[in-house]
Amino acid sequence: MSEIWKTRISLLLTAIFILNAVPYGFVPHSGGELAAGASFEAARGSGALDEAAGTWIIRWDDEVPAEFAAESEIVGVQDFLQVTIAKPREPADLEAWLARWSKAEEVRYIQPNHLVRTAAVPNDPYRSEQRYLDLIGAYTAWDHVNSNTSITIAVVDTGVDLNHPDLKGNLTEGYNLLNKNKPPQDDNGHGTNVAGIIAAVGNNRIGTTGILWNAKIMPLKALDRHGTGNEDHLGEAIRYAVDNGAKIVVMSLGLHRYSPYMQDIVNYAEENGVLLVAAAGNEGSDVKYPAAYPTVLAVGGIGSNRSLINESNYGPEIDLVAPWEVYTTALGGGYEVNYGTSMAAPQVAAVAAMVWSRHPNWTPAEVRNMLRQTAEDVHMRGWDERTGYGLVRADRALTAVYKRDMFEPNNTRNTAAHLPIDHSIIAELAGGKDMDWFYIQAPYRGSVTITLSPLQSTNAQITVDHLDVNGRVQNTYPNMLGKSMTIPVTTSRSYIRVRAASESSNMAIGYELTTKFLIYSDDYEDNDRQYKAYRLQPRSQVLKGTFHQENDYDWFQIPISQDGTLRVKVSVDTSRIDPAIVIQRQGGSAREIDAGEEGKTEYSDPIDVTPGTYYILIKNVISNRTYPVTGEYTMTIEYMPKYIDPNEPNDKPYQAVMMAVGTQYNGVISSAADQDWFTFVMEDKGVVDLDIQRIPKNRTMSLTIYDSAQKMLAVYTSKLGAEKLHVRTELNQGIYYVRLTANAPFQDQMYGFTLRIHELVAGFIDIKHNWAKDTIVNLVEQNIVQGYGDYTFRPNAPLMRSEAVAMIVRAFKPQQRAAASYPDVPIRHWAYQDIARASSAGIVRGYPDGTFRPNDHVTRVEMAQMLGNALQLEELSANPGFSDIPEDYWAAGMLAALKQHGTLTGYPDGTFRPNATASRAEFANLLYKALTK
Template identity: 40%
Template sequence: MRMKKQQILIWNLFLIGIVLIHLGNRNISLQPNQTISMISSMTSQPITKQNEWIIKWKKEYPKEILKDTRLINWLPELKVTRLQLKENVNVSEWLKKWIDDPNIEYMQPNLTVRISQVPNDLFYPKQTYLKRIHMEKAWEQVTKNSNITIAILDTGVDLEHPDLKPNLVDGINLLDKKAKPQDDNGHGTNVAGIVAAVGNNSIGIAGILWRAKLMPVKVLDKKGEGDSFLVGQGIRYAVDHGADIILLSLGEPVFTPFMKEAVDYAVAKNVLIVAASGNEGNQLNYPAAFSSVLSVGAVDQDDEYARYSNYGQQLDVVAPGDGIYTTQLGGQYTANSGTSMAAPQVAGLAALLYQKYPDLTPKEVENIIKFSADDVDQPGWDEKTGYGKINAIRALNFPLERLKDGFEPNNTKETATPFPYNDTFFAQLTLNQDVDWYKLNLPYHGVVDFQLNLEKSLTSPIQITVFPNGTNRNFIYKIKNSTKITLNLPQGLSYIKLEYSDLNQKGMKTDQIRYSLTNQYRINQDQFENNDNLRDAYLLENLQQIIKGTFHKEHDWDWYQIEVNQSGELTVSVSVDTNRLDPVIWFQAKGKHNIEIDEKGSGEKEEKTIPVSPGTYYVRLADYNGYEVIGEYQLYFQLTTSDGDTHEPNDFPLEATPLNGDHLMTKGVILNEKDQDWYQFFLTQPSAIQIQVTNTQNKKIRAVLYNSKLDVLLESQGTSINQTVSLDKGNYYLRVDAQSPLTSYQIIFNDQMSQKAEQ
């Protein structure tokens, strides 16, 4: 419907009044010429207020004014009238008629006035983060929610803190069920104050919520430590005792099924879980890493990514995390930092949304918070800051109609919505040329199950097209009902496109269909499977090679067999690329007891040097927790023989020691005239290679260069060798030997083309 002119004018004048109020609460007066010029530049929007005007007259008001208005008030001592325009009066024409009347001193719209929503709490000026998330504007709409319960799973809460006590309800101490959930660390009290310190009470600070119901659930001790069993119990307790929001400013890097079951239990009971991402500058901790949890990272005081904030594909939003002023043990106040201080802001905002829109589902609340956030890093979603920094006023004013599909616009490949692995999206598809694009970034080659659920069956199909990363082969499916699709996809960015297969379909009963799209991702097994038992141990013919492996299923044991042909010391090393993985090594000689190597924690390298003699050895690798892990480990060995050679065994091409990188210097030992030392290198582009071989004993030495087929390309010998050869891209071998033992020789391997480019 077209907006009426009088509505436009009223709204414009209303905006003018608001501007003038903010300029200093001055008396609002619109001079005739100024009024019209300002009106012409304002943006129009409809309002529902009655069209009332205040006019100050120099003399008596003329009766003629009542032709188009109704007199509400007349203050003869002030010569002021309060008038209401009659229906169907053209405001623009009416203003033109009266704006130049010499009897009018000023005229103004009768604006709505409300009390200030800036709280009077003593330390409120120190809570600068509240302005950064636009809380003052949000408080003009809602300041409290005593209809729902927010459970805080933490170190407990200071039960006698004057700024918290009025908002506390009964909770539990799961460390000692006979004791109260009294905080003995301080962290839980910090968190509680951010969520719901009593606001506008002239003391302390103001929480996101001024009035609320906080349930303290103590799951961490005075050191701030607990375990996944207590956290899982705490989640279930909170759900069973009426919590609507559960806040967890805690976490651990390793997945645990018990905590996952508790989270799923809460989600099934329509409880919203908010969790801090963690402060290690690494992958998200659990439970924040669960896709069903609203995960929160931190930005610094400049609204830039805080370098300590954990990140990843499951990160949803961020909030200020540095110098957050809040409640402290003993009825005091302090400033604290971290994602633990960011997450309570999000939990509080969720409660305000429930107060304004009590019928929202947890997923809808989560989506409003995400879709209303302010970009603070890359446009749209990114793994460091999620959808951006929360914006309270935008969240409260978010158009609920957009919840049907908050990912728009995503109708091109360039605007594809990032789709975190192991997540679910809710959206809708419209018949009129609508296409929905998503992009899935897989950290490793793996299997993905796509589950598309439609709100109802279709008479004509929807087409799903999957574009695997780096390939020209697309997968196309046409479906009319909810369907599961399983694909093996490469590492990197793959795309998914949804559209009606026929945009000119006939017989469609509706032009819109709502759907949910879920992906479940599993890393592929490594190339050495199946090696789950000692009898199936994978034989490593080259002790120099680096083994990349995975634990692609629960209780995956990877067995390897190695052969040692000389006495010395063998260093066994395992490094991992994720803090989700805690490697454990078992090393044993054939027929003997094993040695367990497990000295470090999750994400850390395990390494041990063991005396060995010629024989067969077995190595078993596993994750300490026995879980399926999305990540890789690298296993490598270094044998140092009794004469100090660190490259043995490298007597054959299959055992060749890798020469990696430019300007590489390598030292070796020739045991006797039968000993051959093989090396291998790979060129990514045509290059001029300089090879220098020297020895301090001034003995004759020989070097032979081979291509990948072991054809001889160059052979040179002497007390020192210095040769330059031009080679194409590819794999090459270098063999070094001598007619008599050498206690030490040196190889210098230079890429001349790289050196020239650097110069």
């Protein structure tokens, strides 16, 4: 959620310092539309104004106007950037002050003065060994370098314990940005942890040793005892370090938002030859700023066994990893175990100082390059987003031969090196014939701006080719040294081929290549204003969007034509988005949903909606002024219309709706007291089917039947989760009533209710129009054939062996001479007695494997054989006269006997089709013939 305008950066002591959410409302512009000038309060959210209760950073393109000085309280000035830190004088209106000066021509940008925090996780069990020194190769490195007092390393943090016996020998004069009249004494402990990792005095027979035994540590206190501080203090601390001779600045802090002010500060350090090193963060999400700026060495954490740490932040900006767990100096003169990427970053800073002791004339880019090319692969070969270029190795960094182009060999598409987005590298073309291939694989569709800068003064030029995933040239950019180009990219590979403009040149060209990714514009743009809102259909739906530009606001509208409920959910895939939702009916008040934090999902409660146009605004409230974010949000809209029951009023028996057979009646249960009554007439005795369909899955419905005197006859209730209820029952002639109720009301969908009436013939509803009706009726009257419990005979259903045997036994009444002995016909089987009698009488037999298979279907020839056996017919040697029965067919003799008996006939085409499955009607017909001959 949006925080107070002094936005707090979690300094990665994450378990301790968590910002409280500040709920705030949304005040729309009159008339239901947000005017452009009302965007500070309305479109950005009043939580932004709460944050703005602090101070603001303003960078000027010209002199500070007198009017600004008159109406503002200036609390700080940074002349080197023409930056003023200020806030409106009391009782000036903050919104008006922001609106005026954010539009002033002299202002390059105005942004909230964010808070920053320390970056360590809470302590786990105490450990006394500095095992991380082994992992990074410090012991071997000390054979070459163990100190560097020729450069200064600035620690921007909570200060340092100035009297710690294992530190004070390596401390130089620092600065307290919170109180310039006091020394930079640590009152939190985090800065003391960091300083001890870099340079606890070594070889002094007390405590621990730093990676550097002797060094010059400049303590800069920019954070208070809680580990928080303003962004301008962080920027001023970096500037102070640069201006006062520091060569390395280490920062174990961060925030999830881009800041042009911090980008300016980072650029200032790089331009002045100062290396910045920062912790990536401990949330298991995106790399935090300032580590995410391309020229800052972003450091993640790794386990003591070189395993990945899930909490260590990762992404395209990550450069290196170092051990997550350390044993280091503590506030008060002691020692302690600590964890986090804020403990990893100072290890990299110390190794960078070692490298600079061997190569004092190197640039920050060359130091970064050396650390990258000598890192140890611990996850994947080469660069990967979890560990960057790998585990920092002090021993390798001091002994390896420096490669001016660490990506070689990459002269072909097949050997192309991975070029991360939002990254900066240096490489070299060795001559006119050399080519450097890189591939970019972006996490989303979008574009990448590539900037090439020369590492030394040169008249040579570089040509860059952009190629697709198949190696086809998409565009060629000549004379790119000192320039930028922008290319479209997808989640598939894109290739960049860097080559000398002249193939005949023998001159080596060193270059720095920086990438900047911009995510795609979503399908709903341009919808940054309410009057440009993208029109959605009034239904439930899911869509994805992006924040691809500065101050991107995404408006949508839904035309509602029917009462219902509306619910909106927004989830994000990056911690760089703090989503908020605004829902407003045209002409009405708006409500804002912003309960979560950065990277968290926002939900609205179900909102009752009526016909009209509803607006939905999705915005990123991570800061007052937002910038493009590499990430997507997913908006889920649930719209549940409330249906009107067309049969109302029918809450009483005398209001019952007269039902027509076969017509579906749609309705809803609109309240707990709602009950829907229906009535129908039975002209004769028969069977009724009452069907309820489309029952909500989270509801049950009950159907109660009453007679004409409104005496209850039966109640039927659906099961929870069942979407249908089917009732079949026999009723006499008369008038009947049906009452429908539910266990809870629903109006977001309509049930369907249908009546069907069936005439009974011999107790069955499905033989009236069957060709064997008379035969079936006759056999029913003789109790030879039976139906099923649902009033059906199912004449066309295939006949099972157990059913055929039961009919034969009822018809011929054979005597049982032996018990059945089939393993698949237990004594509890419904047809056990019939199968036993038929088997002992020789009417049926089992299979060679000893089974009877009572549920198998009977073929026509098996049906004939059973009946012939029941009739005790002698098989004839004559041909039965069917075209598909040869003389040597195994049942030819019995078929001939049945045909002679007058029981058996074939099909009109002269066939018998012996292997066709016999139906229940066919068997009943054949049985009837056998009994009447």
